[in-house]
Amino acid sequence: MKSYYRALTIAGSDSGGGAGIQADLKTFSALGCFGMSAITALTAQNTRTVTGIFPVPPEFIGQQIDAVMEDIGTNAVKIGMLHSPEVIEIVARxxxxxxxxxIVLDPVMISKSGDKLLRDDAVKALKNVLIPGVTIITPNLPEASVLLGWEVTTREDMYRAAMELATLGCDNVLLKGGHLDHEDSSDLLYQKSTDTLTTLPGSRINTINSHGTGCTLSSALCAGLARGMDIETAVQNAKSYITGALLAGIDYKTGKGHGPVNHFYNIWPEK
Structure with missing residues (x-):
């Protein structure tokens, strides 16, 4: 019997379908993986705002992970929204x-609409308990700034920040440059094992449909690792996928705020 490439996402649910668990599962499917989930929180969310967050009890999050792992197993894991120290601790355990x-960790802290998704007391647990055990983290510049305790705002800052983030215990860092204040929004990959910094070129894509880009990129990276790619290949493929999804979603209108990317641009027929 054949088996699927399996990918598990541990993250929050987005009722609007553009980010979180929903974006992760769409991405896994688009990139040839069988997706599974452990939901950490329910959000009442659309393209404009998050109107409510209902946290899932840590014990039940653990039960979801156990149920998947003891029966199906997984080739790779993507971690997204973990709102409290207790949740972080049980996921790590x-x-x-x-x-x-x-393990791919996207340290989700703030939604596209600016709503806070991570409690202040959870940052310490993220740094001390979870990051040392993951394969790669994928912070944007504001998230990197919180993790490091200093403002990462320039291209020069990114080089220092990527290497400093690796001292938290993870072997690889993908630092996303989308918050740079110019048209160049290149990302930076640092690999501790070879002490190499690789620039992943990228120009800013002018679109309002950018909800869930961080979730989508990290789950695309997870899918690549699940399929047996090395870190750099998986990162390059994920970067290519999110770029294509952003470009393909420019002309669509979904909701009244930041719409989603087009996760199935390489599968759905052109409308």
Missing amino acids: KLVHWKTSN
Whole structure:
């Protein structure tokens, strides 16, 4: 019997369908993986705002992970919204228990609409408990600034920040440049094992449909690792996928705020 490439997302649910668990599962499917989920929180959310967050009890998050791992297993894991220290601790404990590899952490802190998704007391747990056990983290510049305790705002800052983030215990850092204050929004990959910095060129894409880009990029990276790619290849493929999804979604209108990217641009027929 054949088996699927399996990818598990541990993240919050976006009722609007553009980010979170929904974006992750769409991305896994688009990139040839069988997607599974452990939901950490329910959000009442659309393209304009987050109107409510209903946290899932940590014990039940652990039960979801156990249910998946003891039966189906996974080739890679993507971690997104973890709102409290208790949630971070149980996720870290379960990943160690199941000897999980190929872990991608997207340190989600603020939604596209500016709503806070991570409690202040959870940042310390993220740094001390979870980051040391993951394969790669994918922060944007504001998230990197919170993790490091200093403002990362320029291209020069990014080089220093990427290497400093690796000292938190992860082997690889993908620092996203979308918040740079100019047209060049290139990302930066730091690999500790080879002490190499790789620039991933990218120009700013002028679109309002950018909801869920961080979730989509990190889940695309997870899908690549699940399919057996090395870190740099998986990152390059993920970057290519999110660029295509952004470009393909420019002409669509979904909601009245930041619409989603087109996750299935390489599958759906052109409308």
